[in-house]
Amino acid sequence: MADRDTDGFFNRVYDMVRQVPCGMVATYGQIAKLVGEPRRARYVGYALHVNPEPGDIPCHRIVFADGRLAEGFAFGGPEVQRALLEDEGVAFLANGHVDLQASRWPAGLV
Secondary structure (H helix, E strand, O other): OOOOOHHHHHHHHHHHHOOOOOOOEEEHHHHHHHOOOOOOHHHHHHHHHOOOOOOOOOHHHEEOOOOOOOOOOOOOOHHHHHHHHHHOOOOEOOOOOEOHHHHEOOOOOO
16 A cells, blocks of 8 residues: 555544444445445555554444454454443344344445
């Protein structure tokens, strides 16, 4: 992403993640699509890994396309991410993945 406006992209990601409502999740790919970069899901992850305002930018609400939590969750690991989501009422399946049918933010979905 060296030839891209990284700061601009990261700021668009942060602005979009701030819009994910409490009690819901979005996927990395969903956020990438919503900021106009549908093939940049990994870069969404990079942006969230260096989240400059973890209390304001709720990166814990972003999960993988299959509902898995981030092993490298930057602010305490997947156990902390799960606890934050459970505190907000996000539903989980028996396999430990987020129940996307019940808790996925519908923005940008067709």
